[in-house]
Amino acid sequence: MTGRFVHRINVALERYLPEQRLFLRSEQATRFVRISPLAQMVGFAGSAAMVAWAMIATALILMDGVGASSLRELAKREQALYQTWLDDVTAERDAYALEVRAAQDRFNVAMAEVSKMQSELLASEERRRELETGIGVIQSTLRKTLSERDRLRETAAELEARLDGATPETTDGLHRADMEATLAFLSDALNLAVTERETMAADASAAYELAEALAYEHELLRERNDRIFSSLEEALSVSIAPLDKMFRSAGLSTDDLIDKVRRGYSGTGGPLTAVAVSSKGNAEASAEELRAQAVLSRLDDINLYRIAAEKLPFAQPLRSAYRFTSPFGMRRHPTSGTYRMHEGVDFASGHGTPIYATADGIVEKAGWVSGYGRMIRIRHEFGLETRYAHLSSIRVKVGQRVSRGDRIGDMGNSGRSTGTHLHYEVRVDGKPVNPMTYIKAARNVF
Incomplete structure (x- = not known):
């Protein structure tokens, strides 16, 4: 039954792909190999599939390269814009300080x-x-x-x-x-x-x-x-x-x-x-x-x-260039894929980037915490606390009193994390609030 079906296919294809014979000669004899129309069609289809796969793969590689180049250029532009904004803020702060002294x-x-x-x-x-x-x-x-x-x-x-x-x-x-x-x-x-x-x-x-x-x-x-x-x-x-x-x-x-x-x-x-x-x-x-x-x-x-x-935590935890990678609020979890509440904000920068305290306070936790990795928790006045997670190293101890601007650790990738970044939280009476509210409020002052 199968041979008859194959024969019918060969007969139907012979009009477009006539049977070919490949002769192989040696010193003793001459042999040939018949290539049926079905075999020719399979060969052509395989070759076309290989060519198409090569073209698609090449296109994907080119698109990925172009996208990576665009991302790098975008990151450079964002870094340049941030540096410009940081210079403007520094100039405004210096001008305000001069006005205060005057x-x-x-x-x-x-x-x-x-x-x-x-x-x-x-x-x-x-x-x-x-x-x-x-x-x-x-x-x-x-x-x-x-x-x-x-x-x-x-x-x-x-x-x-x-x-x-x-x-x-x-x-x-x-x-x-x-x-x-x-x-x-x-x-x-x-x-x-x-x-x-x-x-x-x-x-x-x-x-x-x-x-x-x-x-x-x-x-x-x-x-x-x-x-x-x-x-x-x-x-x-x-x-x-x-x-x-x-x-x-x-x-x-x-x-x-x-x-x-x-x-x-x-x-x-x-x-x-x-x-x-x-x-x-x-x-x-x-x-x-x-x-x-x-x-x-x-x-x-x-x-x-x-x-x-x-x-109060009005200062920024980073002084180097960074990329804002995740806001405060509901988001899709990067590892589990489910939607969960993100109780802080994420800043991505180079491994070992210095992390600074955003307000005066006392260190209540400085060590490994499940999910947070290496984490620092600082208690401030008026019922506020700040958290700094996924650090590569910790530079303070429990019970230590820190001031705003003191270096407390370095950025890392510890705990549940997909890459090097800082997870920064602000809590009021134990409840998480958006840290950007404090950072944005102080941009025109500090």
């Missing part, structure tokens, strides 16, 4: 000016009080002199009337010479009183002019203080605004955060002391003193912001 210098100069002006203001207030006291004494003396002058005038008028109307019979022993002497004495006293009154009036006028000059000087000092305080308040607002925006972008309440830092750092002392209180004896502080205390309070807020920023 603002601090301006504040120190302004505080020195405020202290100097406050001393001058207190001295002018004391001089004004002394002048007011002197003017009061002069006015009292002048009123007393005017009263005495009026009394003397009345006495002189009475004596003149008695002298004019007196006769030898009615004088009762009063001698006219004595009365004239008394009248001359009263006239001299009256003239002296008038002279003293004019002198006191001139002194009072000079005192009023001096008081007006002191009041004008006081107004100039007040306007100068207002300009200085306005500059300080504006500089503080400009300094606090990016820090406040950074914390709010990370989803943090700045009021609660600053209160926690203030409770944890409640010691007093140092340069942040209140401006000297006026010696006028008043219980209430002046407007300038209240504004100075408000400026000092804002400076204290900046210091609290700085402490909070160092305690």
Whole structure:
């Protein structure tokens, strides 16, 4: 049955592929091999299949080479873009640091000016009080002199009337010479009183002019203080605004955060002391003193912001060029193939790339953890912790206190990992959150 079927195929193909004979000669005899149409078709099909396979394989190899070249070029472009961004961020950070230092210098100069002006203001207030006291004494003396002058005038008028109307019979022993002497004495006293009154009036006028000059000087000092305080308040607002925006972008309440830092750092002392209180004896502080205390309070807020920023993971764990390979959230597991929650972010770079702490804290774990490989867990304040996994080496110990920017390990491929990378996590009260929220929030500040 099979031979008949093969014969039919050969007959059908013989029209297109006639039977061929291959002769093989030797010294003893001549032999030939028949190549049937079916065998020819099988040979042609096999040859075509081999050629097609070779063409496909060559195309695949070429496509893979082109794709790898494109990936390398893309990686180089991404690395160049990242380096450019890193240079820009570094320049912005340096510029911000210069602005902060300049603002601090301006504040120190302004505080020195405020202290100097406050001393001058207190001295002018004391001089004004002394002048007011002197003017009061002069006015009292002048009123007393005017009263005495009026009394003397009345006495002189009475004596003149008695002298004019007196006769030898009615004088009762009063001698006219004595009365004239008394009248001359009263006239001299009256003239002296008038002279003293004019002198006191001139002194009072000079005192009023001096008081007006002191009041004008006081107004100039007040306007100068207002300009200085306005500059300080504006500089503080400009300094606090990016820090406040950074914390709010990370989803943090700045009021609660600053209160926690203030409770944890409640010691007093140092340069942040209140401006000297006026010696006028008043219980209430002046407007300038209240504004100075408000400026000092804002400076204290900046210091609290700085402490909070160092305690929270706003920094990046890598300073070298890297490739962002996996985000936070649900993803397909690279080894099992199932969809699982990825509780951190992955950064790929060269083997041994330095890993840095992103905030101040205490090392709670530094060793091998199933799945994580070599892993470091750091506990920070405010209920936060960070994890650094798949490391090739660990450079810290359990219980060690680290600061932001300290080198804690090297990138590797330990644990369940498909290649060299860093798995970085941030947890708040034990719950994982997206680390990029903190990193992106700090890009315009650090």
